[in-house]
Amino acid sequence: MEPITDLVHKYLRHDKKFPTVWCPGCGNGIILGSMMRAIDTLGWDKNNVVLVAGIGCAGRLPVYCDFNTLHTTHGRALTFATGIKLARPELNVVVVMGDGDSTAIGGNHFIHAARRNIDLTAIIFNNSVYGMTGGQYSPTSPYGAKATTAPYGNLEQSFNISRLAEAAGATFVARGTAYHAKMLDGLIGKALLKKGFSVVEVIVHCHTYYGRQNRFASPVEMLFWQKEKAVRIEKAREMSPEELGDRFPVGVLVDRDIPTYEEGYEKVRETAGEAIREIMEEEKSKEKAKSRIYEEL
Ligand code: SF4
Numbered sequence: 001m002e003p004i005t006d007l008v009h010k011y012l013r014h015d016k017k018f019p020t021v022w023c024p025g026c027g028n029g030i031i032l033g034s035m036m037r038a039i040d041t042l043g044w045d046k047n048n049v050v051l052v053a054g055i056g057c058a059g060r061l062p063v064y065c066d067f068n069t070l071h072t073t074h075g076r077a078l079t080f081a082t083g084i085k086l087a088r089p090e091l092n093v094v095v096v097m098g099d100g101d102s103t104a105i106g107g108n109h110f111i112h113a114a115r116r117n118i119d120l121t122a123i124i125f126n127n128s129v130y131g132m133t134g135g136q137y138s139p140t141s142p143y144g145a146k147a148t149t150a151p152y153g154n155l156e157q158s159f160n161i162s163r164l165a166e167a168a169g170a171t172f173v174a175r176g177t178a179y180h181a182k183m184l185d186g187l188i189g190k191a192l193l194k195k196g197f198s199v200v201e202v203i204v205h206c207h208t209y210y211g212r213q214n215r216f217a218s219p220v221e222m223l224f225w226q227k228e229k230a231v232r233i234e235k236a237r238e239m240s241p242e243e244l245g246d247r248f249p250v251g252v253l254v255d256r257d258i259p260t261y262e263e264g265y266e267k268v269r270e271t272a273g274e275a276i277r278e279i280m281e282e283e284k285s286k287e288k289a290k291s292r293i294y295e296e297l
């Protein structure tokens, strides 16, 4: 692993796009650091990495990175990423989304990308709020949490992103937190290596909106909340739902092998190509027969 200053020079557009739009103390930078370290550990050529994002605070991430990058429309990052992967399957395509981006406006794209098992890595920044647009509640805001659009408490039950991904068919699902940055490096690395639709849900803090509205005094307090609530999956599996309570498992939650969409697509291309060649041969011989008859007339 190279020293952090070398990683900054190697992977960030530090001389063009900095400073970031992120609030001082935001956890998004921790996830960016983990992602850089994971890619560096794998030794991937950055020219073969494509980073795609939608809109929101998390959606700004590709702007700062010196990979092939696409900053797309809200909720549609997975559709752009799918197109890139099918056109250029040799590229490593990573999709960065927020909780609103991936499970509200982009919710259908998310479940269908998982169902199709397209070989993409989705890193989801789950801060339980719409940060960039002013602190509205999102599909992952806990029941009763305060938001600018729920000053008396959120009345909706929240999505569990990792379980949603598992149920929709993702081959690899992991959950980490910004607090457990070292563990997050490994989870992102494993997700990048895994063939198929891989999801890393990262519990991260937005102190500016979620924290301020829900009585967290500082980003540090929110980081300690992540430390306190996270339970390693190995330990969580031995606990009853009552024992687990409002704590959540972290680590690799799902790791299974399912044929990817691209593998099937390649087979269809070969079979269809064969059928088309046969039809063309048949057409050619019909044409030849026609011209022979024409000449004999
Ligand atoms: Fe981070 Fe929240 Fe600020 Fe956005 S609004 S940069 S998520 S702290």
Ligand code: MG
Binding pocket: 098, 099, 100, 125, 126, 127, 128, 129, 130, 131, 138
């Ligand atoms: Mg969010």
